[in-house]
Amino acid sequence: MGDSAEMIFSGDELLRGDTTNTNQLYLGERLLDLGIFTTRALSVTDDLETMVAVVRDSLARRPVVLVLSGGLGPTEDDLTREAVAEALGRPLEHHDELLEQIRARFASRGFVMGDSNRKQALIPRGSSAIPPTGTAPGFYVQHDRTLLVALPGVAWELRQMWEETVEPLLKVRRARQAIESVSNAQVVRRIRTFGIGESALAEILADLDWHDPEATIGTRAHLDGVTVILRGPASTEAKRKLDSVQQQVLAALGDRVYGDNGEELPEIAGRLLRAAGLTVAVAESCTGGLLGKKFTDVAGSSDYFLGGVTAYDDRVKTQVLDVPADVLAEKGAVSEEVAAAMAEGVTRLLGTDCALSTTGVAGPAGGTEAKPVGLVYIGSVVKGVTLVEQIRLPGQRDQVRERAAYAALDLLRRRLRREVPAG
Amino acid sequence: MGDSAEMIFSGDELLRGDTTNTNQLYLGERLLDLGIFTTRALSVTDDLETMVAVVRDSLARRPVVLVLSGGLGPTEDDLTREAVAEALGRPLEHHDELLEQIRARFASRGFVMGDSNRKQALIPRGSSAIPPTGTAPGFYVQHDRTLLVALPGVAWELRQMWEETVEPLLKVRRARQAIESVSNAQVVRRIRTFGIGESALAEILADLDWHDPEATIGTRAHLDGVTVILRGPASTEAKRKLDSVQQQVLAALGDRVYGDNGEELPEIAGRLLRAAGLTVAVAESCTGGLLGKKFTDVAGSSDYFLGGVTAYDDRVKTQVLDVPADVLAEKGAVSEEVAAAMAEGVTRLLGTDCALSTTGVAGPAGGTEAKPVGLVYIGSVVKGVTLVEQIRLPGQRDQVRERAAYAALDLLRRRLRREVPAG
Numbered sequence: 001m002g003d004s005a006e007m008i009f010s011g012d013e014l015l016r017g018d019t020t021n022t023n024q025l026y027l028g029e030r031l032l033d034l035g036i037f038t039t040r041a042l043s044v045t046d047d048l049e050t051m052v053a054v055v056r057d058s059l060a061r062r063p064v065v066l067v068l069s070g071g072l073g074p075t076e077d078d079l080t081r082e083a084v085a086e087a088l089g090r091p092l093e094h095h096d097e098l099l100e101q102i103r104a105r106f107a108s109r110g111f112v113m114g115d116s117n118r119k120q121a122l123i124p125r126g127s128s129a130i131p132p133t134g135t136a137p138g139f140y141v142q143h144d145r146t147l148l149v150a151l152p153g154v155a156w157e158l159r160q161m162w163e164e165t166v167e168p169l170l171k172v173r174r175a176r177q178a179i180e181s182v183s184n185a186q187v188v189r190r191i192r193t194f195g196i197g198e199s200a201l202a203e204i205l206a207d208l209d210w211h212d213p214e215a216t217i218g219t220r221a222h223l224d225g226v227t228v229i230l231r232g233p234a235s236t237e238a239k240r241k242l243d244s245v246q247q248q249v250l251a252a253l254g255d256r257v258y259g260d261n262g263e264e265l266p267e268i269a270g271r272l273l274r275a276a277g278l279t280v281a282v283a284e285s286c287t288g289g290l291l292g293k294k295f296t297d298v299a300g301s302s303d304y305f306l307g308g309v310t311a312y313d314d315r316v317k318t319q320v321l322d323v324p325a326d327v328l329a330e331k332g333a334v335s336e337e338v339a340a341a342m343a344e345g346v347t348r349l350l351g352t353d354c355a356l357s358t359t360g361v362a363g364p365a366g367g368t369e370a371k372p373v374g375l376v377y378i379g380s381v382v383k384g385v386t387l388v389e390q391i392r393l394p395g396q397r398d399q400v401r402e403r404a405a406y407a408a409l410d411l412l413r414r415r416l417r418r419e420v421p422a423g
Numbered sequence: 424m425g426d427s428a429e430m431i432f433s434g435d436e437l438l439r440g441d442t443t444n445t446n447q448l449y450l451g452e453r454l455l456d457l458g459i460f461t462t463r464a465l466s467v468t469d470d471l472e473t474m475v476a477v478v479r480d481s482l483a484r485r486p487v488v489l490v491l492s493g494g495l496g497p498t499e500d501d502l503t504r505e506a507v508a509e510a511l512g513r514p515l516e517h518h519d520e521l522l523e524q525i526r527a528r529f530a531s532r533g534f535v536m537g538d539s540n541r542k543q544a545l546i547p548r549g550s551s552a553i554p555p556t557g558t559a560p561g562f563y564v565q566h567d568r569t570l571l572v573a574l575p576g577v578a579w580e581l582r583q584m585w586e587e588t589v590e591p592l593l594k595v596r597r598a599r600q601a602i603e604s605v606s607n608a609q610v611v612r613r614i615r616t617f618g619i620g621e622s623a624l625a626e627i628l629a630d631l632d633w634h635d636p637e638a639t640i641g642t643r644a645h646l647d648g649v650t651v652i653l654r655g656p657a658s659t660e661a662k663r664k665l666d667s668v669q670q671q672v673l674a675a676l677g678d679r680v681y682g683d684n685g686e687e688l689p690e691i692a693g694r695l696l697r698a699a700g701l702t703v704a705v706a707e708s709c710t711g712g713l714l715g716k717k718f719t720d721v722a723g724s725s726d727y728f729l730g731g732v733t734a735y736d737d738r739v740k741t742q743v744l745d746v747p748a749d750v751l752a753e754k755g756a757v758s759e760e761v762a763a764a765m766a767e768g769v770t771r772l773l774g775t776d777c778a779l780s781t782t783g784v785a786g787p788a789g790g791t792e793a794k795p796v797g798l799v800y801i802g803s804v805v806k807g808v809t810l811v812e813q814i815r816l817p818g819q820r821d822q823v824r825e826r827a828a829y830a831a832l833d834l835l836r837r838r839l840r841r842e843v844p845a846g
Contacts, residue, residue, distance in 0.1 A: 015461040017452025018643055020443050024466065029440025038438040039473075041466040043447065050462075156819070220441055282712070282733070288724075289707070289715025292733045296711025299787055299820060306736040307743075310705070310715045313729035316773055320730075350739055364722055397722060 005031050005065040006058045007041040010051060010080060011153055014043040023069050023158055030162060034170055035186035035234065036065060046071060051083035055148075059087065062145045065170065070153030072136040074116040080150050081139075085124040088143055092122040098129045098137055105132050133160040140166065147173070187234045189246055193256045194225035194265070194410040201226055204252050208245065214238045215245040223402040224265055225258070225410075255414055265409040266294045266301075272416040273304040278353040278383070280412070282308035283321055283346035285333065285359040286376060291405040306350050311342065321345030334359050334371050336388045339379030343388075347381045354416075355381040356408040360393075362400045376404045382415045428454050428488040429481045430464040433474060433503060434576055437466040446492050446581055453585060457593055458609035458657070459488060469494060474506035478571075482510065485568045488593065493576030495559040497539040503573050504562075508547040511566055515545040521552045521560055528555050556583040563589065570596070610657050612669055616679045617648035617688070617833040618814075624649055627675050631668065637661045638668040646825040647688055648681070648833075678837050688832040689717045689724075695839040696727040696777070701806075703835070705731035706744055706769035706780040708756065709799060714781060714828040729773050734765065744768030757782050757794050759811045762802030766811075770804045777839075778804040779831040783816075785823045799827045805838045 007027055013019045024041050031038055039061075044054055051071070058066050071080030085092045099121035106113040120137055123129055127141030127148075134157040140149045149166050151158045193201065198219050205228075210217040215238070218229045228249055232242040250257055258268060273280055282291045288310055295305040309320055314333055317323040323341040331337045342357035360376025367373035374393045379386065389411055393403045430450055436442045447464050454461055462484075467477055474494070481489050494503030508515045522544035529536040543560055546552055550564030557580040563572045572589050574581045616624065621642050628651075633640040638661070641652045651672055655665040673680055681691055696703055705714045711733055718728040732743055737756055740746040746764040754760045765780035783799025790796035797816045802809065812834055816826045 013643075014447070015451050015464055016455050017448050017450075020445060020448050022443060024437070025440050025443050027440070028438050032439050037435075037468075039468045041438055043464040045460075045462045284712070284715075287716070288719025288728075289705070289712030289717075289731065289733065292707075292712025292735075293710070293716050293824075294712075296733075296735060296824075297821070301711075302735055305711075307739040308712065308733040309743075310712065310719075310731040310733070312715075312719060312725055313773075316730040320732075320772060349743060350736075398720070401716075401719075 003036045003064040004039045005036045005067065006061070006063045007038060007067045007069065008051075008054055008058060009041070009043045009069050009153070010046050010071040011043070012045055015045060022155055023153070026155070026159060027067055027069075027162070030167065031065065032186070033188050034167070034174065036170075039063070046077045046079055048079050048083055048086075051079055052086045055083055055087035059143060059146055059148070064145060064147065066146050066148045067166075068148070068150045069158060072120065072138060072150060072152050074114070074120055078119075081119070081122055081124070084127075084141070084148065084150060088124055088141070088148075090125040090127075093125050095121050095123060095129055098123070098131070101131050102135060102137065105135050130161050130165045133157045133164075138165075140169070186231055187239060187242060189230040189242060190260060190262070191228040191230070191246070191249055191253070191257055192225055192259045193228065193253055194258055194406060196226065196253070196256050197221075198226050201228070201253070205249060208248060212241070212245075214241040217245070217249075223399060224406045228253075255417065258410065258413055265406055265413065266298050269409045269412050269416070270295070270298050270301055270304060272413060272420070273354070276416065276420045278416075278420070279304050279306050280354040280356065281306050281346045281350040281352040282408075283342035283355060283357040283379070284308060284310045285312060285317070285342070285357075286362045287358045287401050287405050287408075288312060290401055291356060291358060291408050294405050294409060306352055309346050309349065317342060321349065332371065334361055334375060334377065336377055336390065339377035339388045340386045341379075343379035343381045344386055353383055354412065355379075356412055358404050358408055360400070360404055362404075363397045374400055376400070376407065378404070378408045378411050380408070380411050380415060382412070382419055385419070387411075387415065426459045426487040427462045428459045428490065429484065429486045430461060430490045430492065431474075431477055431481060432464070432466045432492050432576070433469050433494040434466070435468055438468060445578055446576070449578070449582060450490055450492075450585070453590065454488065455609075456611055457590070457597065459593075462486070469500045469502055471502050471506055471509075474502055475509045478506055478510035482566060482569055482571070487568060487570065489569050489571045490589075491571070491573045492581055495543065495561060495573060495575050497537070497543055501542075504542070504545055504547070507550075507564070507571065507573060511547055511564070511571075513548040513550075516548050518544050518546060518552055521546070521554075524554050525558060525560065528558050553584050553588045556580045556587075561588075563592070609654055610662060610665060612653040612665060613683060613685070614651040614653070614669070614672055614676070614680055615648055615682045616651065616676055617681055617829060619649065619676070619679050620644075621649050624651070624676075628672060631671060635664070635668075637664040640668070640672075646822060647829045651676075678840065681833065681836055688829055688836065689721050692832045692835050692839070693718070693721050693724055693727060695836060695843070699839065699843045701776040701839075701843070702727050702729050703777040703779065704729050704769045704773040704775040705831075706765035706778060706802070707731060707733045708735060708740070708765070708780075708782040709785045710781045710824050710828050710831075711735060713824055714779060714831050717828050717832060729775055732769050732772065740765060744772065755794065757784055757798060757800065759800055759813060762800035762811045763809050764802075766802035766804045767809055776806055777835065778802075779835055781827050781831055783823070783827055785827075786820045797823055799823070799830065801827070801831045801834050803831070803834050803838060805835070805842055808842070810834075810838065 028038050071078045103113045123139040127139045130138035136152040138151045215232045220227045232238045292308045311317040318325050322345045327337050339359050343355040347355040357379035361373050363373035378389045393400045451461050494501045526536045546562040550562045553561035559575040561574045638655045643650045655661045715731045734740040741748050745768045750760050762780050762782050766778040770778040780802035784796050786796035801812045816823045
């Protein structure tokens with residue numbers, strides 16, 4: 001095991017079922033990408049004596065990083081500054097320039113800083129302030145082997161400080177350390193796929209060595225597909241091995257792979273549309289608006305996404321989307337023919353180059369032997385050519401709907417890659 | 424402070440950013456409803472020595488409950504049984520009937536139990552087995568003041584064991600304890616509101632005593648509104664006090680209150696529509712399909728939700744929804760007039776009794792001084808009468824969109840309550 005990290009989260013909301021700890025998830029992944037394994041993550045009540053004890057306890061195990069999150073606000077319950085000062089045996093010191101930064105943050109929003117915020121300008125002697133991204137500043141301090149970092153509990157404030165201040169700091173230390181000793185740094189590659197389950201994927205990659213210490217292979221299933229995770233040491237030779245394994249995985253999985261740089265399906269579909277100068281519309285039944293929502297999650301999507309029709313009721317399918325009533329009656333709403341007619345109908349109605357449609361049985365009710373829960377048809381039109389895919393999706397109502405929306409985005413992605421010359 | 428609980432989660436996936444710890448959220452809320460406050464929740468790597476140490480450490484603090492989750496599978500990494508046995512100084516004992524239950528679980532799915540599963544029939548001497556809900560059994564054991572409970576890490580297996588075995592056990596103990604001593608059991612009431620911020624709410628309720636030990640008042644902000652939380656002892660007299668405070672809160676907040684039984688806004692809007700025999704459609708701009716998605720999150724929503732039009736591009740607003748081009752040009756897409764025309768247009772197009780529309784600036788770009796990010800107009804039609812509300816929503820793109828969708832549902836809820844006689 002290489003370098004390790006610990007995390008301490010203060011705040012009763014994490015212990016009373018009020019909030020999921022997404023900061024733990026985020027920090028765990030970011031640290032791992034730096035080759036640092038988190039060995040402990042503790043959520044604890046706001047109480048000075050307890051906080052002092054758990055900070056001391058953690059420092060005694062000498063992790064390379066100790067991240068504290070929460071307890072940096074202006075109220076009496078915000079005890080992280082005091083707890084760290086006491087645990088390190090250093091006094092709190094007032095920083096004028098920090099107070100000015102806090103004051104400026106308030107002023108920029110048209111507010112006047114209150115007196116209670118003055119305590120936020122206190123940090124333990126010898127530590128460095130991290131300017132507020134929201135209103136609470138953070139700080140960091142080196143103690144023996146450990147870089148102790150105190151960040152706010154608000155997720156976006158924590159992330160911005162992590163990426164702008166803490167991560168660069170850790171990278172510099174790692175670079176310095178690499179000269180002094182053998183580096184434990186790890187490289188992680190994430191290959192994102194859609195449309196293939198974990199076990200099918202394992203069979204396709206069965207000839208590869210999943211436990212090679214220079215390039216371990218793992219998988220992780222999400223609603224937007226299975227990610228193949230390759231890990232290995234950061235040394236030059238090992239990286240060459242990792243590159244080679246990555247090439248083998250990519251070759252074996254072909255167009256099931258949609259990305260390897262963190263880009264999500266809605267962004268990828270949008271990027272391809274924009275590059276080709278094409279517009280898109282959606283005609284949704286079982287997804288009920290979710291597919292349009294995913295397109296418009298991306299800022300700037302109005303460049304290519306014109307809109308859509310949610311045809312939950314069959315009358316909307318016939319009257320607004322011009323799905324022929326006899327086809328609907330004969331084949332049923334959940335059918336290849338209706339999916340095709342919906343996509344074609346919305347293309348005509350909105351005058352777009354492309355369209356996607358969804359019709360399926362999301363459950364829990366409505367399934368039959370011929371058309372069970374999870375059966376979904378995805379219709380697509382790309383420059384006048386219609387193509388429908390039938391899929392069977394596992395899971396409950398929410399999951400079927402999420403997966404159906406991603407399946408539609410992925411069908412568009414594959415078609416644009418194949419059929420549209422790169423713009 | 425009354426009784427306290429601690430939790431220990433084993434599993435590297437929680438520390439590597441692979442999985443959010445939803446078990447912590449779930450257990451924290453369930454325990455609190457029993458009047459038990461969780462004071463610590465630790466995620467820790469799978470390592471025998473560490474596990475033994477943290478279990479001992481926790482027991483030394485004498486919580487009434489210590490919940491362990493994870494590490495009960497058949498692999499070498501599954502160490503919870505061994506760790507608890509060693510921490511308590513008791514040997515592991517094989518239980519034949521438990522092995523039979525595991526074998527039966529496998530058989531019921533058409534599998535044969537493997538040899539590795541034999542170790543799952545081992546539990547520490549003096550403990551009681553909890554039969555597997557999936558394939559891993561759990562167990563519980565009383566140690567001094569602490570009920571130690573070991574549950575699987577898989578969320579649904581944990582929940583089923585918690586609700587069927589652990590919670591009844593804790594209730595029995597609580598009842599027994601209530602005879603011996605003063606009960607610490609708490610009653611919690613959650614009053615859900617929309618359209619009013621935490622600080623405005625605090626002002627409205629300023630005359631009430633927020634710190635009365637018989638009825639403390641707290642608030643919690645979510646995207647679908649602020650919840651007022653009342654807590655007090657479960658005794659009869661205290662409950663009377665809580666009832667009285669609850670009535671005062673309800674009277675002060677009026678129609679901002681939408682529920683107190685866990686029902687969500689999409690369900691409430693749907694229930695009111697169904698009761699009145701009315702149908703609804705949506706016309707979405709800034710929410711891009713999210714409002715329709717929220718309606719259709721509810722199974723059976725096809726009874727009243729017919730569909731919608733997402734008019735992201737202005738041409739869709741004029742050509743499909745018949746928003747007058749001159750109004751659009753003069754007032755702009757984000758305006759009271761366009762919101763009204765969108766709602767009216769979709770009512771005509773889909774032939775519904777009611778409609779909702781959204782048009783606003785979700786950000787991050789597109790804001791101006793006159794129309795800043797967060798400005799949203801919600802249009803509504805209820806039985807031929809149009810009403811538009813202008814709102815200013817805080818937050819980033821995702822949050823503005825979520826809040827706008829909830830604001831639309833809440834506007835419909837208030838109008839149906841006021842204008843439509845109960846069905």
